[in-house]
Amino acid sequence: MRRHDLVVIGSGSGNMVVSDEFADLDVAIVEATEFGGTCLNRGCIPTKMFAYTAEVADTVRDSATWDVGAQLDGIAWPALRDRVFGRLDPIAAEGRKGREDSDVTVYAGEARFTGPHTLVVDLHDGGSAEIEADRIVIAAGARPVVPPPVQESGLPFHTSDTVMRLDQLPRRLAVLGGGYIAAELAHVFHSAGSEIVMIDMAEELLGPQDESISAAFTEIARERYELHLGHEVTAVEGAPGALRLRLDDDTVIEADTLLVVIGRTPNGDSLDVDAAGLETHDDGRVAVDAAGRTSVDGVWALGDVSSPVQLKHVANREAEVVTHNLLHPDDLREVDHDLVPAAVFTSPQIGTVGRTEAQCRDEGLDYEVAQVDFSDVAYGWAMEDETGFCKVLAERGTGRILGAHILGPEAPTLIQPLAMAMTFDIDAAALSGRPYWIHPALTEVVDNALRQLSATADAKPGCAPRR
Numbered sequence: 001m002r003r004h005d006l007v008v009i010g011s012g013s014g015n016m017v018v019s020d021e022f023a024d025l026d027v028a029i030v031e032a033t034e035f036g037g038t039c040l041n042r043g044c045i046p047t048k049m050f051a052y053t054a055e056v057a058d059t060v061r062d063s064a065t066w067d068v069g070a071q072l073d074g075i076a077w078p079a080l081r082d083r084v085f086g087r088l089d090p091i092a093a094e095g096r097k098g099r100e101d102s103d104v105t106v107y108a109g110e111a112r113f114t115g116p117h118t119l120v121v122d123l124h125d126g127g128s129a130e131i132e133a134d135r136i137v138i139a140a141g142a143r144p145v146v147p148p149p150v151q152e153s154g155l156p157f158h159t160s161d162t163v164m165r166l167d168q169l170p171r172r173l174a175v176l177g178g179g180y181i182a183a184e185l186a187h188v189f190h191s192a193g194s195e196i197v198m199i200d201m202a203e204e205l206l207g208p209q210d211e212s213i214s215a216a217f218t219e220i221a222r223e224r225y226e227l228h229l230g231h232e233v234t235a236v237e238g239a240p241g242a243l244r245l246r247l248d249d250d251t252v253i254e255a256d257t258l259l260v261v262i263g264r265t266p267n268g269d270s271l272d273v274d275a276a277g278l279e280t281h282d283d284g285r286v287a288v289d290a291a292g293r294t295s296v297d298g299v300w301a302l303g304d305v306s307s308p309v310q311l312k313h314v315a316n317r318e319a320e321v322v323t324h325n326l327l328h329p330d331d332l333r334e335v336d337h338d339l340v341p342a343a344v345f346t347s348p349q350i351g352t353v354g355r356t357e358a359q360c361r362d363e364g365l366d367y368e369v370a371q372v373d374f375s376d377v378a379y380g381w382a383m384e385d386e387t388g389f390c391k392v393l394a395e396r397g398t399g400r401i402l403g404a405h406i407l408g409p410e411a412p413t414l415i416q417p418l419a420m421a422m423t424f425d426i427d428a429a430a431l432s433g434r435p436y437w438i439h440p441a442l443t444e445v446v447d448n449a450l451r452q453l454s455a456t457a458d459a460k461p462g463c464a465p466r467r
């Protein structure tokens with residue numbers, strides 16, 4: 001059995017843990033697939049490269065809106081795919097080589113626990129390696145959930161892991177799921193020329209978002225896609241390239257390609273975490289405390305395998321905290337998940353932070369709502385935007401910002417000042433009244449929403465309080 005000082009399982013956010021500060025230690029990384037994890041190879045980064053292209057195409061398609069004469073000849077799918085992965089695949093390969101050329105041992109294979117501090121790695125070259133370490137970091141991520149009717153059909157389907165590498169654009173793409181990935185990839189394929197039919201068991205798309213956002217987004221999507229909401233697929237029939245999806249109301253949907261995006265399950269089960277005696281939650285996440293410690297001494301976990309929030313900026317933060325804690329066991333840092341901003345890079349874009357209105361109601365908070373449309377501010381006029389809005393929820397009387405939700409161009413960027421204010425306890429009056437807000441930037445939609453709140457009006461925004 002080979003002994004290491006530190007073993008990291010997973011080279012996504014786990015790779016960040018292996019910093020120069022561990023140079024004196026014998027460190028190993030185990031990676032079952034491409035180096036760099038989901039974000040780089042099949043997640044955040046390629047989806048956003050595709051989404052940006054879709055946005056450019058949409059702008060050309062709609063160019064007459066701004067009195068620009070231009071015609072879209074189409075998106076050259078194989079060229080787009082090759083540009084995206086021609087850039088990303090070498091980064092993954094270089095990441096692996098960089099580690100292999102260093103003092104870090106890289107195991108290419110699947111790790112699973114055989115005891116609290118022992119692992120076996122089923123190596124891709126056919127062999128296996130037994131390894132042990134006092135310190136182990138589990139950063140094995142999550143994988144797409146595939147429901148039984150799809151699995152059992154034996155017919156081909158895609159997940160976000162594979163669909164971006166298709167050789168040909170689907171003619172009619174059935175998207176099972178109406179969450180983050182569905183919203184982003186449906187936009188991409190629709191913009192590139194595919195017909196989209198979307199099925200979700202919930203009554204609205206992006207259900208967990210604030211009710212104003214999910215309602216508005218569902219209406220916009222209904223104009224573009226064929227929607228079947230409130231339904232599940234009970235069977236997949238037909239043949240490859242000519243699929244028939246039967247729904248629970250006996251509707252039959254025809255499509256040449258099926259994309260399954262109904263959520264992602266943590267990979268703890270495939271690591272045999274039970275063999276290590278690690279506690280897990282009912283949803284399969286490895287249980288950790290705020291410092292990233294599992295229930296087994298010396299074993300840590302971070303990212304999608306253990307986190308309640310499956311986002312890369314959260315996995316990055318957790319990796320930083322676990323790194324610090326490995327190096328400074330007497331000065332532990334903690335992660336909280338209270339105010340994580342998030343964005344959906346679809347069309348229109350969505351940015352969100354804090355409580356939804358439903359959560360304010362459920363918590364019995366005394367709150368007020370301010371909502372300003374993009375079409376109410378000068379930059380929104382320039383954009384000829386007709387659907388965007390910024391909604392701010394604040395505590396009545398104090399102006400404490402409880403949540404904020406933006407739908408429209410640049411929403412992922414516009415939400416950031418609101419996330420900062422909430423993080424640093426800056427109330428609505430101070431956020432509106434203290435900094436200058438650039439005129440006529442799109443950020444005026446945020447400032448104007450803040451100014452609508454009664455606590456802000458009472459404080460006469462625009463005048464800094466005397467200090």
Ligand SMILES: Cc1cc2nc3c(=O)[nH]c(=O)nc-3n(C[C@H](O)[C@H](O)[C@H](O)COP(=O)(O)OP(=O)(O)OC[C@H]3O[C@@H](n4cnc5c(N)ncnc54)[C@H](O)[C@@H]3O)c2cc1C
Nearest residue numbers: 010012013032037038043044111140141303304310311312
């Ligand atoms: C299509 C898509 C788009 C996304 N877009 C965004 C976005 O825009 N913004 C955002 O914040 N988040 C986004 N996410 C979520 C984000 O990608 C994840 O939250 C993040 O990558 C999780 O990082 P991680 O390190 O926990 O896991 P991963 O990056 O998945 O890394 C886990 C690694 O462990 C390896 N592994 C698994 N099991 C084993 C084993 N037994 N042995 C060895 N290795 C193993 C895997 O191969 C993988 O490389 C997106 C996700 C998807 C799928």
Ligand SMILES: NC(=O)c1ccc[n+]([C@@H]2O[C@H](COP(=O)([O-])OP(=O)(O)OC[C@H]3O[C@@H](n4cnc5c(N)ncnc54)[C@H](O)[C@@H]3O)[C@@H](O)[C@H]2O)c1
Nearest residue numbers: 177178179180181182200201202261262263264310343344
């Ligand atoms: N921009 C981003 O930050 C970004 C982008 C993509 C993914 N992600 C992360 O990845 C996670 C996974 O994304 P996702 O889109 O797979 O999941 P999701 O949780 O966002 O959405 C899943 C959707 O599938 C539906 N669903 C579940 N089971 C179903 C079934 N059997 N039949 C029909 N519908 C069903 C749900 O109602 C839900 O609308 C996200 O939650 C997010 O954390 C983030």
